Amino acid sequence: QVQLVESGGGVVQAGRSLRLSCAASGFTFRSFGMHWVRQAPGKGLEWVAVIWYDGNNKHYADSVKDRFTISRDNSKNTLDLQMNSLRADDTAVYYCARDGGDYGDYGVDYWGQGTLVTVSS
Amino acid sequence: SYEVTQALSVSVARGQTARITCGGHNIGSKNVHWYQQKPGQAPVLVIYRDNKRPSGIPERFSGSNSGNMATLTISRAQAGDEADYYCQVWDSSTVVFGGGTKLTFL
Numbered sequence: 237q238v239q240l241v242e243s244g245g246g247v248v249q250a251g252r253s254l255r256l257s258c259a260a261s262g263f264t265f266r267s268f269g270m271h272w273v274r275q276a277p278g279k280g281l282e283w284v285a286v287i288w289y290d291g292n293n294k295h296y297a298d299s300v301k302d303r304f305t306i307s308r309d310n311s312k313n314t315l316d317l318q319m320n321s322l323r324a325d326d327t328a329v330y331y332c333a334r335d336g337g338d339y340g341d342y343g344v345d346y347w348g349q350g351t352l353v354t355v356s357s
Numbered sequence: 358s359y360e361v362t363q364a365l366s367v368s369v370a371r372g373q374t375a376r377i378t379c380g381g382h383n384i385g386s387k388n389v390h391w392y393q394q395k396p397g398q399a400p401v402l403v404i405y406r407d408n409k410r411p412s413g414i415p416e417r418f419s420g421s422n423s424g425n426m427a428t429l430t431i432s433r434a435q436a437g438d439e440a441d442y443y444c445q446v447w448d449s450s451t452v453v454f455g456g457g458t459k460l461t462f463l
Contacts, residue, residue, distance in 0.1 A: 271452065273400075281392070281400065281443050283452035295450045298358070331399060340447045343390035343405035350399060 238262040238346045240332045245351030248322055256351060258315040258332030266290070266310040269335035271344055272317050274328035274353075282328070285317065286335065300326075322355045329353075359448035363455040370463045375431040377458045379444030382425060389427040390445045391420060393438075394457075400443065404429060436462065 244256040256272070272284040285296045285306040294306050305318040315332055329350040336342025361381040369375035379389060391404040402411050404420040407427065417432045431438055439462060444455040 273452075273454075280441075280457040281394075281445075281454045283454060286450075286452065297451065336402070336405060340452070341388055341406060343402045343411075343445070344392075344400075344452075345402050345405075345411060347399040347401075 238334065240334065240346060240348035242330065242332045242348045242351035245330065245353045247354045247356055250323055250355050250357045252322055253318070253320045254322060254353060256317040256319065256330055256332075256353070258348060260313045260315065260332075260334070263334070265308075265313040268337065269339065270306075270308060270315045271331075271333045271335060272306060272315075273331045273333055273344070273347075274326075275331070275350075276325070276328040279328075284330070287315070288339070319353070322353075324355050324357050327353060327355045358451075359446070359453050361444055361446060361453055361455040363442075363444060363458045365456075366459045366461060368461050368463050369431075369434045371436065372433055375434045375438070375460055377429040377431075377442050377444075377460065379427040379429075379455050380425055381427075381446065384425055384427050384446065385423045387422075387446045387448075389420065389422050391418075391429045392443045392445065393440045394443065395440045403442075431460070434460075434462070 239261045241259045269288045287294045287306045331350045332348040333344045334346040336345035392400040394400040407422040408420040441457045
């Protein structure tokens with residue numbers, strides 16, 4: 237069965253960096269786009285970034301552009317999110333999620349349980 | 358940038374039909390996906406491509422999309438349907454989520 241397991245969350249000071257990872261299993265990783273989606277405490281879902289199949293095509297939300305970098309390793313079935321220059325408003329649960337296929341036409345069909353990032357000022 | 362609008366909350370009586378809307382300019386020209394999220398849990402895809410149900414989602418969940426409004430319909434609403442519901446579209450290679458609608462029971 238499809239499994240997505242995030243790691244790397246924790247408490248970090250504003251201005252510092254943190255790297256999140258997501259281990260994927262149960263499907264052919266290289267055949268699916270992958271997302272990071274976050275949710276601030278008590279707030280709604282906010283999309284962060286997507287990376288497609290071979291990793292050469294990536295897109296970011298304006299709120300994280302130039303600070304966050306999404307990457308993938310298809311040989312290890314892992315997805316990463318490098319977060320730099322962290323701010324208090326980056327505090328959220330970060331979800332790793334699989335795109336259902338066809339460049340978004342099938343929704344985001346599997347989600348991890350999330351990892352909490354807390355940015356302290 | 359494209360925006361989608363959802364009501365903050367919708368109330369329904371058990372056994373009745375709940376309708377949760379997602380408004381956006383000419384949203385009928387886009388594929389709309391819907392997610393259910395219960396407290397402390399990850400979101401679950403309940404409708405994709407406007408009106409398709411993933412495997413395991415009850416037939417009570419249905420969707421429609423036309424003009425400037427997409428709608429998630431939950432028939433014969435049950436206590437277990439109490440959750441936050443989010444619509445989602447794509448705009449210029451980026452994902453847009455609605456603000457979410459909390460479904461509660463009268």
